[in-house]
Amino acid sequence: MIEVRDLTKRYGDAVAVDGLSFTVRPGRVTGFLGPNGAGKSTTLRMILGLDAPTRGRALVNDRPYASMRYPLREVGALLDAGAVHPSRSAYHHLLGIAVTNGIGARRVREVLARTGLEQVARRGVGRFSLGMKQRLGIAGALLGDPPVLLFDEPVNGLDPEGVHWIRGLMKDLAAEGRTVLISSHLMSEMAVTADHLVIIGRGRLVADQPTAEFLGDNARTDVLVRTSQPAALAGLLRGAGAAVAEEPGGALAVSGLEPAAIGDLAATHRLGVHELTVRHASLEQAFMDVTGDAVDYRAARTGAAAMFRRKQA
Structure with missing residues (x-):
């Protein structure tokens, strides 16, 4: 060895x-x-x-x-x-x-x-x-x-x-x-x-x-939730102690609650749920999380539009 x-x-x-x-x-x-x-x-x-x-x-x-x-x-x-x-x-x-x-x-x-x-x-x-x-x-x-x-x-x-x-x-x-x-x-x-x-x-x-x-x-997990009433469900989830972030298309990324608890909460308040998917972070994301403070070379994140404007100036 x-x-x-x-x-x-x-x-x-x-x-x-x-x-x-x-x-x-x-x-x-x-x-x-x-x-x-x-x-x-x-x-x-x-x-x-x-x-x-x-x-x-x-x-x-x-x-x-x-x-x-x-x-x-x-x-x-x-x-x-x-x-x-x-x-x-x-x-x-x-x-x-x-x-x-x-x-x-x-x-x-x-x-x-x-x-x-x-x-x-x-x-x-x-x-x-x-x-x-x-x-x-x-x-x-x-x-x-x-x-x-x-x-x-x-x-x-x-x-x-x-x-x-x-x-x-x-x-x-x-x-x-x-x-x-x-x-x-x-x-x-x-x-x-x-x-x-x-x-x-x-x-x-x-x-x-x-x-x-x-x-x-180290890999973060969350639950992707799709519902017909995202604002109402987001408020209920936050009230139950979950962290909620909005995703593109009206979906919610929920952490801090298991899928079953999310489904039960929605059912209690008669909110329709179309999707409950557990998502696991990749090795890449986990690696970036644990080494974030050890990165010596970090490029600035600049939008394409801003870069284009600077080129035209």
């Missing part, structure tokens, strides 16, 4: 990672999430020995990555899919890496087939699309058949079929008992792929819990 203990990284006066501790365990997909500038990439680089921590430690199976004689057999990683010589073929790129870790050509062919690159194995990587480079990077991570895998934005550039494929691949790797850590900004993918979440903000731990538990603790 991966163990991060009191990990800290400073660049002069700037603190990229600040006393961070968490454990990534085998047999599940762990999503590593955080806003831009949260310290995710720096943390991954310290786990892989590419950056030295100012304080603390990052271990893989109780050892620093730099101490491993054949690291590809223990840890596979994809941090930058573009870090490939453009004139080298996919096959020879992987073969060159394999030789450094005592891995044979047969395994190179196996990972090319598993990532769907068998037919283009002899093509120069410079002619690859971004999605194909992503697949090649994943093939490189799988090359040593390692028990621990780290991926930074693995679905970047993939088409829908590729996204579906990698989603299944990550789950399959975890089901085989491997430790799988994925850093991503795509909350929709993390919601259906990650079993566990580690969320950081400004270099500090924000959450470390199973995905379902995180959503249960």
Whole structure:
């Protein structure tokens, strides 16, 4: 497994990672999430020995990555899919890496087939699309058949079929008992792929819990209510202690009361109800709620009309 203990990284006066501790365990997909500038990439680089921590430690199976004689057999990683010589073929790129870790050509062919690159194995990587480079990077991570895998934005550039494929691949790797850590900004993918979440903000731990538990603790829920008399029902609901917000089309968003209680209240006062739908907030919304204070780069929200007027001025 991966163990991060009191990990800290400073660049002069700037603190990229600040006393961070968490454990990534085998047999599940762990999503590593955080806003831009949260310290995710720096943390991954310290786990892989590419950056030295100012304080603390990052271990893989109780050892620093730099101490491993054949690291590809223990840890596979994809941090930058573009870090490939453009004139080298996919096959020879992987073969060159394999030789450094005592891995044979047969395994190179196996990972090319598993990532769907068998037919283009002899093509120069410079002619690859971004999605194909992503697949090649994943093939490189799988090359040593390692028990621990780290991926930074693995679905970047993939088409829908590729996204579906990698989603299944990550789950399959975890089901085989491997430790799988994925850093991503795509909350929709993390919601259906990650079993566990580690969320950081400004270099500090924000959450470390199973995905379902995180959503249960942080995802807001409400009830969408449609009625023929929204103003009258809204007044009754507020009187009963519910929070009510108007939705487009005359619907009401109600929180603080269960659907049955809302229906009973409407029936008591002979108000017709056309819809009662429980709505759960997405992982994206829950993530934004818990990391809202840790966002360093926030664009101003400006209406299209105002932007158009400024351009015309």
